[in-house]
Amino acid sequence: MTRFIFLICFFFGCISAHSDDVDLKWAFKTDDRIYSSPLVDGEAIYFGSGDLHFYALDKNTGKKLWAFKTHGMVHSSATIEGELVYFASADGSLYALDKNNGKMAWKFASAGEKMYGLWDYYQSSPTVENDKVYWGSGDGHLYVVNATSGELQWKFDTGDIVHASPVLDKDKVYFGGFDGHMYALDKENGALAWKFKTVGAAYFPKGEIQKAALVKDDVVYFGSRDYNIYALDAKTGRGRWNLKQPRGWIIATPIEHKGNIYFGTSDAHIFYSMDKNSGGVNWTIPLNMRVFGSAIVEKDVVYFGTFDGKVIGIDHLTGEIKWLFQTEASKQNYHTIYDESGEFKEDFVLYGEDWKTAEKMIHALGSVLSTPAVDDGIIYFGSSDGHLYAVKLR
Numbered sequence: 001m002t003r004f005i006f007l008i009c010f011f012f013g014c015i016s017a018h019s020d021d022v023d024l025k026w027a028f029k030t031d032d033r034i035y036s037s038p039l040v041d042g043e044a045i046y047f048g049s050g051d052l053h054f055y056a057l058d059k060n061t062g063k064k065l066w067a068f069k070t071h072g073m074v075h076s077s078a079t080i081e082g083e084l085v086y087f088a089s090a091d092g093s094l095y096a097l098d099k100n101n102g103k104m105a106w107k108f109a110s111a112g113e114k115m116y117g118l119w120d121y122y123q124s125s126p127t128v129e130n131d132k133v134y135w136g137s138g139d140g141h142l143y144v145v146n147a148t149s150g151e152l153q154w155k156f157d158t159g160d161i162v163h164a165s166p167v168l169d170k171d172k173v174y175f176g177g178f179d180g181h182m183y184a185l186d187k188e189n190g191a192l193a194w195k196f197k198t199v200g201a202a203y204f205p206k207g208e209i210q211k212a213a214l215v216k217d218d219v220v221y222f223g224s225r226d227y228n229i230y231a232l233d234a235k236t237g238r239g240r241w242n243l244k245q246p247r248g249w250i251i252a253t254p255i256e257h258k259g260n261i262y263f264g265t266s267d268a269h270i271f272y273s274m275d276k277n278s279g280g281v282n283w284t285i286p287l288n289m290r291v292f293g294s295a296i297v298e299k300d301v302v303y304f305g306t307f308d309g310k311v312i313g314i315d316h317l318t319g320e321i322k323w324l325f326q327t328e329a330s331k332q333n334y335h336t337i338y339d340e341s342g343e344f345k346e347d348f349v350l351y352g353e354d355w356k357t358a359e360k361m362i363h364a365l366g367s368v369l370s371t372p373a374v375d376d377g378i379i380y381f382g383s384s385d386g387h388l389y390a391v392k393l394r
Contacts, residue, residue, distance in 0.1 A: 022323070022325045024390075025391060027062065028064070030049035030050075032050030032386055033363065033382075033384040034048075034049050034386065034388055035121050035370060035382065036049070036125075037294075037373065038077075038373045038381065039085075040375040043058060044057065045373075045388075046078045046087075047077070052069055054070065054089075054095070055388075059378070067102065068095070071089065071091035074090070075090065077125040084097065084098065085098075088135060089113075090113045091113065092109060092113040092137070093107050095107050108150045110141065112139050113137065116178050116208070122163055126165075127168055131146060132187075133147045134173055134187070136163060136165065138162070140158050140177075141156060141157050141162065142173070142175055142183075154190040160177050161178040163211075164210060164212050167214075170234075171186065171188070172187055172193055172234070175212070176213060178206070179206065179208075180206040181195045181196060182237070184234070193237075196230075201225070201227055207228070208226075211223070211252065211253045211292075211294070214253055214256060216256045216276065219276070220234050221254045223249070224249070227249065227250065228250065229243050229254065231279060242279070243281070248265050249266035250263060250266070251291075252264050252292055252304075254294075255302075259277070262274075262295050266292070267290065269287045269288060270284050270285070270286060271284065283318065283319045285321075288342060289365075292369045293305045293369050298374045300317075301313045301314065301316065303323070303372050303379060304371075305369065309334075310325065310327075310368065311325045311379065323393065325379075325389075327365070327383055329365055330366050333361075366384055367384040368382070368383050369382075378393065379393055
């Protein structure tokens, strides 16, 4: 009975006992939305904001250590190698900064960034290995530059926007693009090993791939705007299985835990657990809004953010909700979109003629597109309300 009451409260927008028990440690305010995922390194946490800045904070207090201003929104997540932190900006450049003081070591300029429409919320995040940085750009290229100097090593042209982050596994680099292809390249020289074309859908014939793949046990898992999640053989690019869910994109990068993969969907408002080998569905849970960010797992609890301003923790085996945090913006503005039964209000149309206004109303809930990070019992994540949150897990 307790779980039933909790589920009613969660899906219908009221605040449960789990939410009341949540301890906010600190929240750091930026001047625009945060879509990037925070990166914890030592005693610092790093992230970018739509206010053009890249930040380093003390992870314990939320105090700003330094901030670096670019000439574009920073919706790329960072990676650290040695003393350098790497990230990209909508100004079309890849940056390398000293992680201790924010001083620029080098900057690599692409041919320019661009967005693929309103829901193209992320930029490609760099991946570093063996003194090479791999990074995708809105100019259609995957770039590989020297991690120390920023000097170009090689580039690969897809002909369309690449905002998915590259993934390295063994001798290959894997990434998808808005051209609807998943690519596997030789990571040393960029030679094409294989490419796979998504099926496409009636209104999204290109089957665009927006975010990074998961590569696990020689299988490449990824979602597409054609409503499918795919599993490909990493060596050949041939299909293992795919699932087409009834409505909505699959943007979030799947995560793997104990033989299963987990991901949320866009307009279907569903969170999935699937067997990674067979593609069989273990369970699904309904949500009130989209999931674009990826989930993480901490002590067998799967945590993920939603567009209605919540971060949810669920049991990995059952989907039972164990933990919930709701932003203040969501608490204050939930009634502007949802009625008392948790359904969209009669005067709210998600994709009507005034869909841009509807999207602004959604983000006014403090949407969580950021993939959370957990460190020492604290979960960190960004929000459309401009805050980076640090919340204690119980």
